[in-house]
Amino acid sequence: ETGVTQTPRHLVMGMTNKKSLKCEQHLGHNAMYWYKQSAKKPLELMFVYSLEERVENNSVPSRFSPECPNSSHLFLHLHTLQPEDSALYLCASSQLSGTTYEQYFGPGTRLTVT
């Protein structure tokens, strides 16, 4: 595997389910990000982990719970979601330097909440 991978690619879940999204980066980066991409809306930054520590939580509802067990893996745990949470969830990684800001994205998980 190369780059940033995400599983599953598609997920359909009911409002009472619990599921998790997984992201893995094979680039040796030390920062990872979760973004939400909804139709007709700009990309929304949800969470940032820098050196495995959460450094940004962009007013995201508690029904979304991130986890970063090590610098290569990032999870997004989902529970009691709402239909408006249906979106493409993108994971990204970068190498912290303060001078590049390049982020590398995975293909995303298309989430549908029924």
Place this chain on the structure above:
Amino acid sequence: AQSVTQPDIHITVSEGASLELRCNYSYGATPYLFWYVQSPGQGLQLLLKYFSGDTLVQGIKGFEAEFKRSQSSFNLRKPSVHWSDAAEYFCAVGVPVKTSYDKVIFGPGTSLSVIP
């Protein structure tokens, strides 16, 4: 506050025609600027970036962009569009954050359609 605008929501061009996608940013210091492309069902792929130096930067897939500080613009161009260029294009600016992570602000995107 920092922001990125892309005035064109949707653009349609004929295959072989030239393309220019517009991007304007609002940021006080010298910006780190990017263009990303997203094909249907895929994540974002970096096309090119500007940090400093030559204001005309070359990217992948035959794209280039020009940084114009006086106009706060970073427009993306391609001399001859291919059908495979149909996708969503995002302009973005990198800004420093106290908490030491690479914050990138994305524009709303421009959807490109290519007709044969």
